[in-house]
Amino acid sequence: MAELLKFIVELDRQRLDQCLTAELQQRADLGLITRSQVRNWITSGMVLVNGTAASKAGQELRSGDKVTVLSEVAAIYGDAKAEAFAFPLEVVYEDKYLLVVNKPAGLSTHPGAGNKKSTLLNALVARFGDQSFFAKVDGASPRPGIVHRLDKDTTGLLVVAKDAATHAALSRQFAERTTGRTYLALVHSTPRAKVPQQSGMLETQIGRHPRDRTKMSVVEAGGKRAVTKWQVLERMKHAALLEVVLETGRTHQIRVHMHHLGAPLVGDKLYLNEKELTPDLKKALETFGRQALHAKQLAFTHPHTGERLSFSVPLPTDMAALISAFGGQWSEPV
Template structure:
């Protein structure tokens, strides 16, 4: 995520927002700016504005760019290779599949200028004699949140990147996540849908808008299935039909079942605490100390390889998540 802040000059003429931003940001079209504005990723003077808004003197504009294709090419060239331990599950001349640990940021950005997965990937390829590896023309085709663990595929050349992007765009890549959510969800399986976009009250968080406000978000679909039920918690499998920012986290918050220890969406507090016994409150507090981030793991990934072969990868849940599940099986029956 790249965040750009611009203050209009005192002699600024009144012009459309998209035309104004086009003068300041490289490699972005007015159409892309309009789409970002409609999705709530452009705010002026701390307010969401319409795409036909006209800039005035001293306007304070903030724009969040999440599409890696429109980032400045120089940003990638300036990334310094860092020796970082990366769990590589598979690698060939076209793709690399990694198991990202919780706590690792995927891409550098404000507050995360060093120590990201991309820094480590650049080091890995330099030490594999791939000095011509171009992070702009290859690299990321999807992402995981900092505290979400699991499978991530990266492209090693421009052809592979376009080939994988096409599958993400057409929604043919299959991704399964495992999540531990608060409460006893009603249905054994279901579909969560809604228009997802930036929360006007907290720009770091996503929210689901009502149908009447659908223009503020993008349509999103999550399929879920209950795997195990515990007292106060439910272990679920999730499959994404769309892949929006924080989709699973925002969807289960919308249902009233936030992810276990998801501090951004209210999952770091004990759910229905008044109905819990002192013994169970103590147990749940212990679990929160063991699993100190949202209980979300990308467990499997399936796609068509650029060589036209179907690939499937699986990565078991990490130890902190596994320990909490084991404890729940023994205690919360």
């Protein structure tokens, strides 16, 4: 039978449903998958552990176990009838295999809880009326060609595949960390912030927050390896502008790592304690209304030509204005 997903368990003594849910939540192309859905897959015999169908959601896994999800579950997330959403996408590059878009703030990458229609995926349906950008896998229901995600309020570059072969090749590059992803982040500066040096690297495990399931956090065990590098571009009285490079792509990775370092993203309502804000910061953020994070650069190898492609987009005007409001003088390199 065809396979949707296969991975090797890294840590001992994990529940199958928890481990699989965490793995799926790292995959932007699969959309929002709940633990309840995962349990249904398991009881339906669609999940294999070391080649044998698992029967219990609570089955204990061992390091080195091979978990496989069969492609028959694809119909749960691959919606060939996704509604069109008329939205003026900014396309940075396009050919017959893929396109690169500059996602604005406020646009979710794909449908999820509470938003089924007004997303990048739905905008792609409107752009490609015949839904030709959906990739069919072994006759299963089509699935979107979105290869990676950005948070709803993060701006910047995303690549979208138009066919199954391109999607698989690009996904492999992200998994093997041969892509290049550079962000600009405005972070809150406090005396306890652990980023006094001009540059640095943080390597931790990131997993679901133990008490707040909407958040991710740095965990001691049971998470996914996450590596973030940063360099300070400019220091201001209450903030610092960083260039951030991702070696891995975990959910909320930059937001979680900056919070862990004591320098949360300016405007991040999920990870920033309002008590940490000065009156000046609160005033500057009144009209901004989101986290100050921009996916500025994206590089990858074209799956069909072998050419190394690199794209860059400037800061959105609202984030540039926010930096100025904080007293920043940084400007885009010419």
